[in-house]
Amino acid sequence: HSYGLVNAFRNPESEFSQNARKPSKLITLRRLRNDQNEKSKETADVAGTHIGDVLGIKKSDASRNKADHEPDTSSEEKDQETTEDVEETRKSLPVYKVRSQLLQLIRENQVMIIIGETGSGKTTQLAQYLYEDGFCNDGRLIGCTQPRRVAAMSVAKRVSTEMHVELGQEVGYSIRFEDLTSPNTLIKYMTDGILLRETLLDDTLEKYSCIIIDEAHERSLNTDVLMGIFKTVLKKRTDLKIIITSATMNASKFSNFFGKAPLFTIPGRTFPVQVIYSKFPPEDYVEAAVTETVKIHLSTPIDSGDILIFMTGQEDIETTCDVIKEKLLQVYIKKYGISKFSEINDLEILPIYSALPAHIQSRIFRSTDNNKRKIVVATNIAETSLTIAGIRYVIDTGLSKLKVYNPKIGLDSLAITPIAQANANQRSGRAGRTGPGIAYRLYTEESFDDDMYVQAIPEIQRTNLSNTVLLLKSLSVSDVLKFPFIDPPPLQTLLTSLYELWSNGALDNKGCLTPLGKEMAKFPLQPSLSKILLVSAQNGCSEEMLTIVSMLSVPQVFHRPNERQEESDLARSRFFIPESDHLSLLNVYGQWRNNNFSSSWCKKHFLQYKSLVRAHDIRTQLATVMEKQGIQLVSSGSDWNIIRKCICVGFSHQAAKISGLGKYIHLRTGMDVQIHPTSALFGLGDLPPYVVYHELLMTSKEYLCCVTSVDPFWLMESGFLLYDIRRMKTDKEMNPRTYGEYDIRDDDQKGEDNLDLAIKNCIK
Ligand code: CDP
Numbered sequence: 001h002s003y004g005l006v007n008a009f010r011n012p013e014s015e016f017s018q019n020a021r022k023p024s025k026l027i028t029l030r031r032l033r034n035d036q037n038e039k040s041k042e043t044a045d046v047a048g049t050h051i052g053d054v055l056g057i058k059k060s061d062a063s064r065n066k067a068d069h070e071p072d073t074s075s076e077e078k079d080q081e082t083t084e085d086v087e088e089t090r091k092s093l094p095v096y097k098v099r100s101q102l103l104q105l106i107r108e109n110q111v112m113i114i115i116g117e118t119g120s121g122k123t124t125q126l127a128q129y130l131y132e133d134g135f136c137n138d139g140r141l142i143g144c145t146q147p148r149r150v151a152a153m154s155v156a157k158r159v160s161t162e163m164h165v166e167l168g169q170e171v172g173y174s175i176r177f178e179d180l181t182s183p184n185t186l187i188k189y190m191t192d193g194i195l196l197r198e199t200l201l202d203d204t205l206e207k208y209s210c211i212i213i214d215e216a217h218e219r220s221l222n223t224d225v226l227m228g229i230f231k232t233v234l235k236k237r238t239d240l241k242i243i244i245t246s247a248t249m250n251a252s253k254f255s256n257f258f259g260k261a262p263l264f265t266i267p268g269r270t271f272p273v274q275v276i277y278s279k280f281p282p283e284d285y286v287e288a289a290v291t292e293t294v295k296i297h298l299s300t301p302i303d304s305g306d307i308l309i310f311m312t313g314q315e316d317i318e319t320t321c322d323v324i325k326e327k328l329l330q331v332y333i334k335k336y337g338i339s340k341f342s343e344i345n346d347l348e349i350l351p352i353y354s355a356l357p358a359h360i361q362s363r364i365f366r367s368t369d370n371n372k373r374k375i376v377v378a379t380n381i382a383e384t385s386l387t388i389a390g391i392r393y394v395i396d397t398g399l400s401k402l403k404v405y406n407p408k409i410g411l412d413s414l415a416i417t418p419i420a421q422a423n424a425n426q427r428s429g430r431a432g433r434t435g436p437g438i439a440y441r442l443y444t445e446e447s448f449d450d451d452m453y454v455q456a457i458p459e460i461q462r463t464n465l466s467n468t469v470l471l472l473k474s475l476s477v478s479d480v481l482k483f484p485f486i487d488p489p490p491l492q493t494l495l496t497s498l499y500e501l502w503s504n505g506a507l508d509n510k511g512c513l514t515p516l517g518k519e520m521a522k523f524p525l526q527p528s529l530s531k532i533l534l535v536s537a538q539n540g541c542s543e544e545m546l547t548i549v550s551m552l553s554v555p556q557v558f559h560r561p562n563e564r565q566e567e568s569d570l571a572r573s574r575f576f577i578p579e580s581d582h583l584s585l586l587n588v589y590g591q592w593r594n595n596n597f598s599s600s601w602c603k604k605h606f607l608q609y610k611s612l613v614r615a616h617d618i619r620t621q622l623a624t625v626m627e628k629q630g631i632q633l634v635s636s637g638s639d640w641n642i643i644r645k646c647i648c649v650g651f652s653h654q655a656a657k658i659s660g661l662g663k664y665i666h667l668r669t670g671m672d673v674q675i676h677p678t679s680a681l682f683g684l685g686d687l688p689p690y691v692v693y694h695e696l697l698m699t700s701k702e703y704l705c706c707v708t709s710v711d712p713f714w715l716m717e718s719g720f721l722l723y724d725i726r727r728m729k730t731d732k733e734m735n736p737r738t739y740g741e742y743d744i745r746d747d748d749q750k751g752e753d754n755l756d757l758a759i760k761n762c763i764k
């Protein structure tokens with residue numbers, strides 16, 4: 001099942017994919033830029049792994065940093081509702097009418113599934129009802145998990161306003177690297193990843209009286225794993241209440257999973273939405289979306305409602321916003337004789353995606369007056385987790401950016417993929433919140449029927465699970481194959497993860513966590529990164545490795561604005577250390593530090609100041625974890641070879657050998673791969689014979705992202721379970737580019753034997 005999606009999308013015969021990828025001018029342009037910009041860390045727009053208060057982050061750290069670097073958002077929103085308004089709004093929400101009924105049911109049942117349309121008040125109200133009903137009287141907390149960081153933050157803010165308390169006091173939130181809670185906190189919003197890691201510290205979650213698993217229908221990896229964990233927790237904690245909220249899709253699945261837990265549907269207040277399909281598949285979805293938007297905007301009264309466009313990802317969203325602006329400006333120039341976009345005052349165009357800074361995101365919640373129309377261009381983030389008031393028209397491309405993992409070759413494919421029917425319906429529904437609406441689907445009805453799955457593939461079935469497996473092992477789940485998954489991941493993915501953890505030394509031959517594995521689990525990082533941090537101290541380069549790992553944990557640090565690409569590429573190349581992207585990142589951070597962490601310096605050198613600040617925060621927090629574990633911070637000074645060697649220790653299973661001009665071959669799978677165009681090694685005249693990489697990502701080609709050249713003997717040393725070395729026999733056989741007279745290759749037999757051994761032992 002899970003592979004079908006990849007095939008469907010890659011299948012050039014599929015009508016949908018063909019049309020979605022038809023290289024019209026716009027698409028071609030975008031594709032080119034994508035290869036440059038779509039770095040390894042840009043993923044589908046879902047929350048990733050979350051670090052949190054597990055790190056023992058002091059609230060002061062996060063908030064202090066925040067105060068220093070981020071513009072204060074609260075002042076922008078002072079023009080908000082009065083106390084009476086807030087009360088009025090709360091009482092007008094659909095969930096209010098069933099308040100006592102719900103509380104009664106919660107009292108009577110340990111687990112409950114609550115279904116309701118977006119905007120019915122599940123996320124903001126349920127926690128408050130529980131609080132008002134005395135669930136915190138014994139000092140325990142009400143927790144509410146969100147798959148997305150943005151949602152956790154914005155909802156906590158909203159609830160603190162409704163309760164007239166300061167955010168971070170009675171109501172707080174905790175997301176990766178930012179903990180805005182205090183000892184007074186009673187209602188805690190957090191990402192699902194944060195709660196998951198809290199189970200590592202306290203496997204019965206004693207401090208909570210009730211936990212709301214919000215947006216469960218989204219089926220994020222961490223939410224799915226949490227539900228499995230709750231199966232055991234509920235037996236130990238008979239006083240703990242679990243509430244699972246979901247949009248209409250999937251709900252009965254959750255009920256069955258928890259032994260027919262009662263389902264309660266909040267009576268909706270929705271208006272009919274007219275769905276209009278395209279007669280023909282569009283040549284280019286961005287173009288089609290722009291055309292439709294311009295048409296609606298010019299042919300309907302401004303006060304008839306706002307427009308919401310579902311786009312694929314950041315790149316497309318920015319292009320869409322730009323092109324809409326451009327097109328409408330031309331019309332306005334002719335009509336009203338204005339000269340620039342800022343003179344237009346009946347229109348606001350707002351992008352929204354996860355990576356957007358919070359203070360810009362919050363603009364979409366501000367209601368505009370009737371004389372101004374909002375055009376929101378969003379990823380699937382706006383499907384359910386954000387309520388945007390006033391939407392009357394929805395434009396749906398039918399696409400989203402999805403990352404799919406192939407466990408056999410360890411390849412992540414990031415591709416624009418058709419959404420599922422359930423998501424399409426959810427998107428359309430957003431037009432019918434305040435009145436009857438219209439949804440324009442930029443695909444044909446046949447596409448809807450033939451090319452879309454009924455339900456989306458849950459994340460757990462299309463992602464690397466090494467981190468999850470390590471976490472489960474740390475929670476003493478000895479046989480991960482028997483873990484109660486709501487939908488089990490592909491067997492191959494679990495096996496690959498076990499193998500990876502075993503070859504990295506986190507699991508022993510019996511599949512039990514080794515002391516190293518235990519240490520690795522304490523870091524909220526992917527296992528290979530934890531490992532290089534752990535070994536870096538012995539190798540005398542933990543200061544540097546800490547920086548590298550932190551830099552790898554933030555979104556793109558290099559800024560590449562559309563209109564200044566060449567200039568910014570040149571700026572980026574000035575930071576390059578030719579043998580390593582990892583070292584290049586270290587170099588960026590070092591220079592930034594030498595320039596007093598200045599923001600103007602970043603601007604000058606085309607660096608994303610916010611990303612660097614975040615890396616700096618992460619660094620501080622990871623240093624705390626290292627300190628707690630008694631790991632010394634030592635610097636290797638000017639010896640950067642030690643650092644490369646250390647990287648090799650964690651990533652020896654991800655290595656490639658040069659195979660021709662600019663080409664590499666994957667050491668274990670034999671797959672042809674290339675260096676990503678943004679790499680410091682890209683286009684080097686003299687490419688290193690062996691490299692390890694951070695990520696293997698397919699966009700238009702199979703690319704190695706974040707690459708470091710390594711000595712083959714290091715590979716042999718740390719990858720001895722995988723590789724064999726042999727002396728080249730004749731000169732003829734010798735590739736001049738291989739390392740001296742030695743050749744490292746995947747030892748098939750050894751690999752197979754070790755795989756068997758690992759798996760046999762790990763999963764019994
Ligand atoms: O979770 P659900 O979609 O059922 O609804 P909700 O997020 O609790 O939203 C209920 C109402 O709270 C919405 O109609 C919004 O007007 C308001 N809200 C807000 O103003 N700001 C937020 N960040 C979240 C919700």
Ligand code: MG
Pocket residue numbers: 119122123124214384385
């Ligand atoms: Mg909600």
